[in-house]
Structures are given as C-alpha cells and as structure tokens.
C-alpha cells in the first residue's frame with residue numbers, strides 16, 4: 001500500500017480487471033478499437049487519462065516506468081504522470097529508454113529500438129481514423145466491420161490535390177495486420193515504421209473516447225499511401241546540433257528573434273545518452289544551457 | 300422474373316408502422332431502359348426507390364437483380380458487404396438534395412474518385428485522370444477539379460453527382476427528383492445531359508419525378524402511383540397521350556397540382 005491510501009496504481013482491482021479484459025481483446029484483434037468503461041482520473045482528459053488507465057492496469061510492483069511527452073521526460077505532463085505512479089504505486093521510474101519496462105508516451109516513439117521485454121502505452125486523444133470524413137459512429141463501426149476503407153484514401157487524395165503531396169504528418173493512418181485501419185495517435189509519421197514488426201507490445205488508450213486498442217509484438221503495420229505517392233518519413237537536412245545523430249526526429253528551436261535556430265533531437269534521453277557516449281553536435285559548445293539540459297524550457 | 304430483365308420487383312410493400320408507404324408494386328426493368336415513376340406528393344415514389352436500391356427493407360415482396368455474371372439473386376439475400384459493393388459498382392443514386400448525394404467537405408475530384416478508391420484503385424494520377432474525364436463529360440471544367448461542391452451552382456452539383464456515380468460504369472442509376480429545385484433553363488440542360496449519357500452508356504434508369512415533362516423527355520415507360528399503389532403503367536407516350544386510369548387522366552390534364 002502506498003502512502004496516499006489509494007489502491008496500488010490508484011484504480012481499484014475490479015476496474016483494472018475490466019481494463020485488462022479490454023486490452024486482451026485488443027491484442028487478440030490487432031488494431032480493433034475496444035470500448036471500455038473509462039474512469040475519471042484525478043487529472044484532465046487532455047493529460048492522457050486513457051494512457052494512464054492502461055498503464056495503471058498493467059503496472060506491477062517491479063516494473064520500471066518511463067513517461068515521455070513529445071519525446072521529453074521533463075515536460076509538466078510527463079513529470080506529473082511519473083509522479084502520480086511514484087506516489088500511487090511506489091514503482092521505480094526512469095528516463096532511460098533501455099531501463100524501462102513500461103513507457104507511456106504522448107506524440108513520440110523512442111529512437112532507441114524497443115525490446116520484447118517492454119510495453120509502449122500511447123495516450124490517444126481521437127482513436128477513430130475515419131472520423132475526418134464520417135462523423136457518424138454507427139457508420140464508422142460498420143466501415144471497420146466490413147474493412148471498407150476507401151474513405152481513408154479519399155482523405156489522402158485530398159491532401160495531394162491540395163498540397164501536391166501527402167501533407168498528413170501526424171496521426172498518419174496505418175493498416176494493422178492486413179485488416180484494421182488504425183490511428184497511431186498524434187505521433188509524427190516519422191515514427192510509423194517503428195510500429196511495424198516491433199518486438200514490444202504497443203497499447204493505445206483513449207480516455208475521453210473510451211477506447212483501447214493494441215498492436216501485438218511483431219505485427220505488420222503498414223502506412224496507407226498511393227502507388228505513385230508512396231509513404232515516406234520526414235527527413236532532416238542536418239543532424240542533431242547537440243549529439244550529431246542522423247535519422248532521428250528533430251525539433252526546431254528558435255534561439256532569438258533574428259532568425260537564429262537549431263535542430264535538436266526530440267527524444268531527449270536519446271540525445272543525452274549519445275552525448276554521454278562522446279558524440280558532439282555542431283552547436284554543443286555554444287547552445288544555451290536551457291537547451292542542452294533538455295527539460296521544461298524546451299517545450 | 301423474365302430472362303431479359305435486369306431488376307425485377309414483385310409485390311413490394313412498405314409499412315411505416317401503421318402508415319402505408321407503398322404496396323403491391325411489381326414490374327420488370329430491362330437493360331438500357333428508362334422508367335419514370337410519377338405521382339403526387341406522398342404517393343410512395345421515394346419509398347419505392349429506397350426499396351429497390353436496398354436502402355429500405357420491404358415489409359413484404361422481393362427485388363431480384365441480375366448480376367454481370369448472369370446470375371440472378373434476391374437482394375434480401377445479399378450480405379452487407381455484397382450490398383455495399385453493388386451500390387458502388389453496378390448502381391448509382393442521384394438525389395434531389397445534392398448535399399445528401401455528395402461529400403460537401405471533399406473536392407469535386409475527390410467526390411468522383413471516391414468510388415474508385417472504394418473498389419481498390421490506388422494510383423493517384425489515374426484516379427485523378429478519370430475524375431477529370433468524368434467532370435468534363437458532365438460539362439464541368441477541368442479547372443474546377445479541386446474546388447469544393449459548396450462553390451458550385453445547383454445545376455453543377457447535380458452534374459457532379461452524376462459524374463460521381465457514373466465513374467464506375469454502373470448499370471442502373473436511381474434518380475429521385477434530380478431536376479426539381481433548379482431554374483427551368485438549368486433543368487433543360489441537365490435533362491439533355493442525362494438523356495445523352497443514358498443513350499451513350501446504355502444505362503438503365505429509374506427516375507422519380509412529379510414533372511410529366513421530365514418523364515416524357517427521358518423515359519421509355521412510365522408508372523403512375525397514387526396512395527402507395529401503381530394505378531397505371533405502360534409506354535410513356537401511351538400513358539401520357541392516352542391515359543386509361545381516371546387519376547392519370549386528371550394528372551395529365553394538369554388538373555392536379557404537381
């Protein structure tokens with residue numbers, strides 16, 4: 001029992017069992033949105049209550065928890081959720097991707113490849129990929145049931161017609177295991193290939209919308225596209241200015257009002273680890289302290 | 300159902316609770332044939348169209364359809380997936396209110412391309428090419444391909460609906476009052492276009508209208524409904540020039556308001 005007097009990880013055991021049943025069903029039907037009786041959590045919906053409930057339901061006393069928001073362990077949101085589980089479950093927490101057994105995330109998948117011993121829990125605001133074109137819930141359910149996904153391509157068609165290319169860069173729709181089309185939550189499409197054939201279990205929780213879905217380990221995850229406009233991830237012209245990493249997702253940071261800017265890893269743990277290993281980016285010596293330290297000041 | 304018929308209705312009946320929608324409607328539609336359904340407001344025309352196109356389930360009676368393979372099936376026996384496939388390949392539906400027949404939040408090209416994508420086309424350039432081709436065929440300039448239907452006139456929206464339906468080369472198009480609510484000159488142009496497409500493509504059409512001039516211009520046969528029942532049916536010229544039923548006589552002599 002933790003100091004606060006709550007049940008382990010806040011939720012009562014009955015609620016956890018209910019959530020675990022939804023998770024198991026989600027794992028059995030990859031990409032399918034399972035309704036669940038989402039509970040009120042002591043934080044606003046926008047803070048990822050769906051992810052928090054999933055984490056609470058799977059957390060064990062010897063788990064090591066990492067929480068990231070936009071790739072950073074130190075935003076207010078990530079810190080609050082980490083503290084919440086430290087208080088209510090007394091579990092160990094970490095910022096190191098390799099140390100964590102459960103990683104709750106909003107907006108990113110860590111750059112460090114995940115392993116079979118890890119579970120990635122996504123906070124999802126809007127789980128329904130078809131909502132953009134079909135607001136009726138009864139109809140979207142039927143479309144999923146019939147694997148009737150032409151509308152997803154209408155959305156991509158509109159993108160190309162308007163912008164000359166598929167301009168969707170976040171929440172880029174994927175087909176899971178050749179069957180269900182799924183919204184990967186507002187992660188950048190850069191992270192989509194990491195979901196494919198991933199050794200870690202991926203769980204998705206949408207609190208306000210009361211849905212849980214899952215991608216089991218080593219499942220095929222394909223980003224939708226056209227033959228003549230194939231899916232492609234964002235590329236960056238230069239490596240991280242702090243740790244010199246290539247092929248990672250970079251955030252643009254404005255340094256002053258005279259157009260000064262730098263591009264640095266969005267995954268702060270990855271960046272710090274690389275710097276610790278001796279990698280040095282072009283601006284490592286000159287960047288302001290607040291940026292090299294990662295943390296709240298970056299967001 | 301006769302060997303030649305494409306669609307065949309037998310004793311169709313629809314009750315909305317205690318209220319009659321239509322009853323005892325039977326007919327055969329042949330390939331390339333245009334059938335007009337006329338009658339006063341509330342006579343059951345739209346109800347009948349919804350039964351034929353499987354949007355409503357009949358209270359009694361059946362509709363059979365002959366597939367491209369030659370096989371004839373009772374539409375009630377189709378699975379939901381088969382039914383939807385039929386609706387977006389072999390069939391089309393042009394509605395009086397374009398907002399019901401179009402996706403107003405999607406460009407003209409996307410509206411036309413939707414059916415192609417729904418049946419699995421995945422080449423953007425080809426989908427767009429076909430969309431432009433069909434827009435041109437319904438006399439919408441290529442330059443409007445990326446415009447939203449909301450920026451189109453009433454007549455253009457109806458033409459866009461037609462292009463959106465014809466892109467998969469359907470065999471039957473259901474039309475519910477496609478020209479009403481349009482200016483007379485716009486109506487005339489649309490009717491001309493429909494007439495041309497129907498004969499070029501050999502389409503079968505069931506068109507609901509309360510305008511006998513529309514029936515006269517487009518249809519081979521006309522079915523007159525009143526109070527949910529068919530009161531007269533026959534070749535359009537005969538029905539309109541030499542009506543047998545007393546109600547049809549009133550309708551034709553324009554004693555009744557449309």
Ligand SMILES: Nc1ncnc2c1ncn2[C@@H]1O[C@H](COP(=O)(O)OP(=O)(O)OP(=O)(O)O)[C@@H](O)[C@H]1O
Pocket residue numbers: 315318319320321338339340341342343344345346347509
């Ligand atoms: N959804 C419904 N619920 C109850 N009654 C209905 C419904 N739809 C139609 N009806 C009734 O069924 C009858 C036939 O209506 P229907 O809409 O088929 O006529 P219509 O010939 O298409 O008329 P209009 O020319 O006005 O469009 C009318 O009495 C109508 O009130």
Ligand SMILES: [Mg+2]
Pocket residue numbers: 344345346
């Ligand atoms: Mg009607």
